[in-house]
Amino acid sequence: MRTQKIMIGITGLGLACAGLIACKDQKIQGAGTADGRQMAPLSVSVMNLQQQDVDIESTWFGHLRGVQEANIKPEVTGKLLKQVYWDGTLCKEGEVLFEIDPESYEAALSQADAAVAVSKASVEQALAADDQAAKDVERYSKLVDSGSVSEKNYTDALHAHRRTQAALALAKAAEQQAIAQQEIARINLKRCTIRAPFTGVASKANVSVGDLIVAGGATLTTMSSIDPIRVDFVVPGKQILAKLLAPTYRPDQGGMVSPVKNFRVVLEDGTVYDREGEVVAVDSYVNSSTGTVNFVGHIPNPDMKLRSGAAVRVKAKTGVEKNALLVPSRALVSSMNHRFIYVVGRDNTPYGIDVVGGDEVTLEMPNGDGKTVPMLMQIITGRVKPLEESLKELGFDNPKDVQVIVEGGQMAALYAQANMGMRAAGMKEGFGTVNPHPFIYTHPVSTTPSVTAKQ
Numbered sequence: 001m002r003t004q005k006i007m008i009g010i011t012g013l014g015l016a017c018a019g020l021i022a023c024k025d026q027k028i029q030g031a032g033t034a035d036g037r038q039m040a041p042l043s044v045s046v047m048n049l050q051q052q053d054v055d056i057e058s059t060w061f062g063h064l065r066g067v068q069e070a071n072i073k074p075e076v077t078g079k080l081l082k083q084v085y086w087d088g089t090l091c092k093e094g095e096v097l098f099e100i101d102p103e104s105y106e107a108a109l110s111q112a113d114a115a116v117a118v119s120k121a122s123v124e125q126a127l128a129a130d131d132q133a134a135k136d137v138e139r140y141s142k143l144v145d146s147g148s149v150s151e152k153n154y155t156d157a158l159h160a161h162r163r164t165q166a167a168l169a170l171a172k173a174a175e176q177q178a179i180a181q182q183e184i185a186r187i188n189l190k191r192c193t194i195r196a197p198f199t200g201v202a203s204k205a206n207v208s209v210g211d212l213i214v215a216g217g218a219t220l221t222t223m224s225s226i227d228p229i230r231v232d233f234v235v236p237g238k239q240i241l242a243k244l245l246a247p248t249y250r251p252d253q254g255g256m257v258s259p260v261k262n263f264r265v266v267l268e269d270g271t272v273y274d275r276e277g278e279v280v281a282v283d284s285y286v287n288s289s290t291g292t293v294n295f296v297g298h299i300p301n302p303d304m305k306l307r308s309g310a311a312v313r314v315k316a317k318t319g320v321e322k323n324a325l326l327v328p329s330r331a332l333v334s335s336m337n338h339r340f341i342y343v344v345g346r347d348n349t350p351y352g353i354d355v356v357g358g359d360e361v362t363l364e365m366p367n368g369d370g371k372t373v374p375m376l377m378q379i380i381t382g383r384v385k386p387l388e389e390s391l392k393e394l395g396f397d398n399p400k401d402v403q404v405i406v407e408g409g410q411m412a413a414l415y416a417q418a419n420m421g422m423r424a425a426g427m428k429e430g431f432g433t434v435n436p437h438p439f440i441y442t443h444p445v446s447t448t449p450s451v452t453a454k455q
Helices: 014-018 103-143 151-190 237-245 387-393 409-424
Strands: 042-048 050-066 069-072 078-083 096-100 193-195 200-202 221-224 229-236 262-266 277-282 292-299 311-328 333-335 338-344 350-366 372-382 403-407 434-438
Touching: 042 350, 042 409, 050 221, 050 262, 050 350, 103 151, 229 237, 229 311, 237 292, 311 350, 311 403, 333 409, 338 409, 350 387, 350 409, 372 387, 403 409, 403 434
Parallel strands: 042 434
Antiparallel strands: 042 403, 050 229, 050 311, 069 221, 078 096, 096 193, 200 221, 229 292, 262 277, 262 311, 277 292, 311 372, 333 338, 338 350, 338 403, 350 372
16 A cells, blocks of 8 residues: 655644554545544634724824923022922912012112112203203394394303203113113012912922022922823824825825824823823924934823823824724734734635734624623734635635634644645545634733632
8 A cells, every 4th residue: 555644844743643644545534644533623712704994093102291391490599488389289370489588689679769769850950951051042042133142152052052951861861771770670579489480280399498599590490381281202204104195185285294183192001091182293304313203292181190201102093994804913823924814614624824914903892702892903914815815715705704713723723734735645535623612702811820829
C-alpha cells in the first residue's frame, strides 16, 4: 500500500502527533487519521460577523490649561499686610488677593496733592501778570500815535507781555507735571491692593504676611481661568492632509482646516468628561520634528471638575465607515506578521482568512445569552482580496451569515492548516471539524482570586 506524508507548516502542531498519514486508495469515513479513528470536533465560541456603519473616532493626547493664565507679581515695594483669599479658591475678577502696606504711598500722594496746589497757584499768578501786561500793550498802542507815550515805552510793554506769556506757559507746564506726579502717586497707592485680573482659581501663595515685597519681584501666586478651560492637543499632520484633500473641502469658504469640530476628553482615571468641547484654533504649520499640528479647544467647566495642568486624552468623531465588517478584537489571530480570522465553513471546518485590522470601536454587541454588552470590536478588511470575495468563495453571499471563531482560534488555526494540507494532497473528506457554540462575553478580570479567601 502506497502512503504519503502530509507535512503541516506549524511548529508544534498537535495534529501531526495524531498520525495524519493518508492513504490515497483508502476512503476515510469522517476520521482524521489513517487508521480510521474519529477525530473529536473542536469546541469553539463563535459570533456572527457584524456589518454596519461605524463612526470612526480618533484619540489624541493633550493637557488642560486656563484660557487665561497669569503670574501675579507686585508692582510696588512694601511690606505684605494681608492675604485676603484662601489658597486654591475661585476668585472673581476684581476681588482682593493681597494688601501691601500703603503708608508711604499715602504720604507720597499727599505730597503730590500739595505740589499740584502750588502749581495751580503759580498758574493763577502768571495769568494775572500776563493779563496786566496785555492791558499795558493795549493802552500804549492807543497813546503812541498821539505822542503821549514814547515808542520805547510801547516796545518795552510788548517785551514785558512776551515775558509774562512765557512765564504762564512754564507755570502751566509745571502744573501738568505736578498733576502727572499726583496720578503716579495715586496709581502706586492703588497698586498696594492687588486684585484678581479675571475670574479664576488662585493657587497657593508664595509669600507670607510680613514679607517685604519688591516691585517686579517674585510671583505672589498664579491664577488660571476655569470656565471654560482650555485643551491643548496635537493631531498628526496626515489627518490635516486628509481634510485638505477631501472633496468637500473648499478653501474659499474660510474657517479652520480641522478634521474635527467637537470633542470629548477622557481623564486620567479613564472616565469620560460629561461635557463636549469645541475646537477654537488650529496652528498654521506642521511641526517638522513631530509631524503634528497644534490644536486649541475650549470645554465648559462650570463645576470646576477640570483643573489646569491635568493630562487628558481627546476623543472625537473623524468620519464614518460605511458597511464596515467587524469582529471582536480578541478574534484576530497573529501569525508571521499577519493577522487572521477563522470562520466556520459550510462543512463545519475552520477556514483562515488573511485580514488587515483597522480602527477599534466599542459597540453594543449581543452577548450570546440574549443581552447586549459594550464590546471592543475591530474593523477588518481582506489583505489579499476583498473580504466579501473570500467569503463568497466559502459559500456565503451575506457576510452576516458567517460565524467567526472568537475563542478557540489558535486551535482552529491548527485544524485549518491540517485541513489545507490534506486538501492539497487530494483528499476530500475526513477533515478536522469544529463544534461552534454562541460566544458569551465575560468582562476581563485583572486580579487573581485568593486561594485562602474562603478558608
